[in-house]
Amino acid sequence: MKIDWVTVGPFQENSYLVVDETSRKGVLVDPGDEAPRIIAMAKNAGVVPEAIWLTHAHLDHVGAIAALKREWKVPVYLHDADLMILRRASQSAQRYGLTMEQPPDPDRSLSDGDVLAVGELRFTVRHTPGHAPGHVVFLGEGVMLGGDLLFAGSIGRTDLPLCNSDDMEASLALVATFDKETVVHPGHGPATSIGAEVATNPFLAGVVESI
Numbered sequence: 445m446k447i448d449w450v451t452v453g454p455f456q457e458n459s460y461l462v463v464d465e466t467s468r469k470g471v472l473v474d475p476g477d478e479a480p481r482i483i484a485m486a487k488n489a490g491v492v493p494e495a496i497w498l499t500h501a502h503l504d505h506v507g508a509i510a511a512l513k514r515e516w517k518v519p520v521y522l523h524d525a526d527l528m529i530l531r532r533a534s535q536s537a538q539r540y541g542l543t544m545e546q547p548p549d550p551d552r553s554l555s556d557g558d559v560l561a562v563g564e565l566r567f568t569v570r571h572t573p574g575h576a577p578g579h580v581v582f583l584g585e586g587v588m589l590g591g592d593l594l595f596a597g598s599i600g601r602t603d604l605p606l607c608n609s610d611d612m613e614a615s616l617a618l619v620a621t622f623d624k625e626t627v628v629h630p631g632h633g634p635a636t637s638i639g640a641e642v643a644t645n646p647f648l649a650g651v652v653e654s655i
Contacts, residue, residue, distance in 0.1 A: 445565055447587065447629060450485050453477030454542065455504035458631055460589060461485050461493070464563025471495045471562050472512065473582065473589050474631060476504045477544075479511035497560065498522045498550070499591025500576035501530035502604075503537045505631060509547035519551035521560070523571065526578030529606065554580055572619065574612025575600030583622065588638070590628045594619060596636040599647045616651045 446463040457476035464470065470491040475482050486493055495518050496509060509520060522530060527549070529536075534546040556571035560582065567582040567589075575592045579600075582589040592600035593615055602609040624639030641648055 445584070445587070446489070448485055448489060449629070450478070450481045452481060453504055453507060454540075456632060457504045458629070458633075459485075459508070460629060461489060461491065462562055462565070462567075462584075462589070463489055463491055464565045467563030469494055469563035471497055471560075472518075473497045474499055474505040474591060475508040475512055477507040479508035479515070482508055482512065483515055492516060493518055494562070495560075496520045497554075497582060497589075498526070498530075499581060499589065499593075499631065500579040501526040501533065502576060502592070503533045503540075503542075503544060505591070506530060506533050506547045507537070507544045510545040513548065520548070521552045521554050522550035523554045523578030523580050525573070526576055529576060529578070554578075556580075570618065572615035574602060574608055574610075574615045575604075577606050577608070577611075579615070581619065583626070586623075586625065587627045587629060588619070588622065590619075590630045592631040594628055594636075594641055594645075595630045595633050596641070597645055598633075599645070600631075613651055616648055620648060620651060 448461040449458045459475045460473040472493045537544040558569040560567045567584040626638045628636045
């Protein structure tokens with residue numbers, strides 16, 4: 445497995461390319477902005493993406509979708525609970541003084557427990573609401589594409605519309621049970637691990653004690 449990324453846009457969001465190095469098949473995860481840079485990342489890797497997977501639909505994670513679907517006619521995967529957020533993405537951008545092309549509706553829905561394939565790689569979808577009602581993470585062999593659930597030393601915001609702090613606590617309790625060696629590739633900031641965050645992240649202290 446190879447995971448490449450570019451950090452894009454005014455929110456400095458991490459957009460990922462996940463590649464099965466045996467088959468050279470790949471998918472994009474959370475293409476947030478600057479579509480030309482994301483396209484270049486895939487072309488430099490020699491990969492034509494087969495799909496776009498979204499951890500959630502906040503504007504900083506979906507801004508490049510429309511342009512990428514013109515480049516490659518790939519399906520977009522999103523949990524149904526975030527559809528309303530996706531449909532308001534361009535309006536949300538305007539509130540920040542930004543302009544973005546409204547993403548199209550997703551082609552396929554995600555549900556907890558779904559297993560997605562990238563060549564020979566397999567990822568399990570886990571529904572982790574809190575930061576957004578339809579937030580999910582993609583859990584693979586030794587890695588988690590975590591969106592805005594868990595960061596190095598922090599967690600995703602719960603003060604935005606449709607956030608829920610109780611759901612966030614439950615989602616953090618879930619991921620705290622994952623293998624401690626799991627590498628977390630978050631939506632913002634550097635990679636970390638489940639073990640490192642359980643041991644040092646102050647936002648997980650109460651959650652871990654309650655498990």
